[in-house]
Amino acid sequence: MxxxxxxxxxxxxxxxxxxxxxxxxxxxxxxxxxxxxxxxxxxxxxxxxxxxxxxxxxxxxxxxxxxxxxxxxxxxxxxxxxxxxxxxxxxxxxxxxxxxxxxxxxxxxxxxxxxxxxxxxxxxxxxxxxxxxxxxxxxxxxxxxxxxxxxxxxxxxxxxxxxxxxxxxxxxxxxxxxxxxxxxxxxxxxxxxxxxxxxxxxxxxxxxxxxxxxxxxxxxxxxxxxxxxxxxxxxxxxVENLYGATFASGNGKLAYTRSVNPRRRPYPTKDGYIAIVPYIDAQWERFFEIGGRPGVFDDPRFSTYEARTQNTGELYAIIEEVASTKTTDEWVIILAEEQIPAMRYNSMEDVLADPHLEAVNFxxxxxxxxxxxxxxxxxxxxxxxxxxxxxxxxxxxxxxxxxxxxx
CATH class of the missing domain: 3.40.50.10540 (Crotonobetainyl-coa:carnitine coa-transferase; domain 1)
Incomplete structure (x- = not known):
């Protein structure tokens, strides 16, 4: 991550x-x-x-x-x-x-x-x-x-x-x-x-x-x-994509597994899209609890950072399922309160009216x-x-x- x-x-x-x-x-x-x-x-x-x-x-x-x-x-x-x-x-x-x-x-x-x-x-x-x-x-x-x-x-x-x-x-x-x-x-x-x-x-x-x-x-x-x-x-x-070809003893596979995963994208919500990136273990566990999927981190595929890196696709698939259960606005409010990293998906036109960019006169x-x-x-x-x-x-x-x- x-x-x-x-x-x-x-x-x-x-x-x-x-x-x-x-x-x-x-x-x-x-x-x-x-x-x-x-x-x-x-x-x-x-x-x-x-x-x-x-x-x-x-x-x-x-x-x-x-x-x-x-x-x-x-x-x-x-x-x-x-x-x-x-x-x-x-x-x-x-x-x-x-x-x-x-x-x-x-x-x-x-x-x-x-x-x-x-x-x-x-x-x-x-x-x-x-x-x-x-x-x-x-x-x-x-x-x-x-x-x-x-x-x-x-x-x-x-x-x-x-x-x-x-x-x-x-x-x-x-x-x-x-x-x-x-x-x-x-x-x-x-x-x-x-x-x-x-x-x-x-x-x-x-x-x-x-x-x-x-x-x-x-x-x-x-x-x-x-x-x-x-x-x-x-x-x-x-920088990140030399990856498996970095060490002579590595598997030789180039491209960082997380960045080339097909599910690395804004997740569909009930009415739009949102970007969600839980980072530390506590954030991941809390996110899945909020989404009605407690216990995900009991699965050995996701219980450690190394395991999550190796099983990114499966983890992202669960995030997609959870993200679809609420609207974008609901997620933005909940995740901000829980201090779980997330951002609203903006279309190109939305960027011109983004409230943060407006506040700083970008x-x-x-x-x-x-x-x-x-x-x-x-x-x-x-x-x-x-x-x-x-x-x-x-x-x-x-x-x-x-x-x-x-x-």
Whole structure:
């Protein structure tokens, strides 16, 4: 069963997901850090959006030519101006945007000027292409010797895939993640209905960049940071799923038995669904007593943590039977009183009106002169001294080109 975390003892300023009670006049923890960002689509922009929320100045560099000028995510989904779609809006708030043709002499000069004052150069362009432009690590280090050069690669250097392209679907398939659905259902493999590889590896790129900045703060040294998507997501996937192949003496069966069990899902109630996760023995026993099934833990299949792990399917089947005896509201009230971990199942639409998220102002309605009213999410992590903040409206293409004229 999963570990749990109780945030009830955290200071109030840290506990609010939206940070509504945090002071806004203080710069974030990355205040003063400048990031020149040539990444696009999802993985890279997700990482640099987080760093922008943390106070970094992020300058988004786009190439304003061709059939799809700039970041293609500008055009994914409806937007009032046709160039700032929903996913682009979620990934690019709080950034500045400039258009540069890095293949031209003028563009190289403009980019060089930006890099002279940069702390981080961040991109997901193939290194061979960057070398042709003189923007490989050695080229950029010649401009700014202590630069943190973060490259989001598809695959690590030295392997047979190193020159291949990488996308979310490809990495879900190659990492074994798509196989988990086949393991669970006994049917076909499937991709998760989320850009989970892109977003997960974006988090890897975020922490890697921050770690390199920390090293530079202590030593003065810049460095090249490579974040390979395939290896990073395989690492993420295999933390629990290496399982029976961990030890030479193990049974060799991969995938954590609990997570791939077909009954691991919200349980049907009389009128909907609910998530229930009793954790300690006393919670399990009390849950079954409430549900009219006392004595379940007398069964040796369920009497210990190890036994329950080995017989998860049978245990979940009993939970399903018990859950169906009451309405969702009845279960929510009873289980809260008994301090048995449970949460109401939310549809995607329900999440927008979730009472907890409303109380912490997680979703925020904003207004823009061009885009009109739009919905944004507050930064979820709280800092008591240097709060993060959800940045301003994502930039129109080239809206900050004036900074390119500065010496």
């Amino acid at each position: 999963p570990d749990t975390h109780d945030s009830s003892s955290a200071p109030e300023k840290q506990r609010s997901a939206a940070g509504s009670d945090q002071p806004r006049g203080v710069g974030g923890p990355l205040s003063g850090v400048r990031i020149v960002d040539m990444s696009s689509v999802v993985m890279g922009p997700f990482a640099t959006m987080i760093m922008a929320d943390l106070g970094a100045e992020v300058i988004k560099v786009e190439f304003d030519r061709g059939k799809v000028p700039g970041d293609m995510m500008r055009y994914a989904g409806y937007s009032p101006d046709g160039k700032r779609g929903p996913i682009y809006m979620a990934l690019n708030r709080g950034k500045k945007a400039v258009t540069i043709d890095a293949s031209s002499d003028e563009g190289k000069a403009q980019l060089t000027n930006l890099l002279k004052d940069a702390d981080v150069f961040f991109h997901n362009v193939r290194l061979a292409g960057m070398k042709r432009l003189g923007l490989d690590y050695d080229g950029v280090r010649a401009i700014k010797p202590d630069i943190i050069y973060t490259h989001c690669a598809g695959y690590g250097a030295g392997g047979p895939y190193s020159k291949r392209q990488a996308y979310d679907d490809l990495v879900q398939a190659a990492s074994g993640f798509a196989a988990l659905e086949a393991e669970r259902s006994g049917g076909d493999p499937a991709y998760a209905p989320s850009l989970i590889a892109d977003k997960t590896v974006g988090l890897f790129a975020t922490y890697a960049t921050l770690a390199a900045l920390f090293h530079r703060e202590r030593t003065g040294e810049g460095q090249f940071v490579s974040v390979p998507m395939f290896e990073s997501f395989t690492f993420f996937n295999m 979703f925020e309605s904003r207004q823009d002169d061009v885009l009109g009213e739009y919905r944004s999410m507050q930064h979820p992590v709280g800092f008591s001294v240097s709060p993060a903040r959800a940045g301003e409206v994502p930039p129109a293409m080239g809206q900050d080109n004036a900074i390119l004229d500065k010496d």
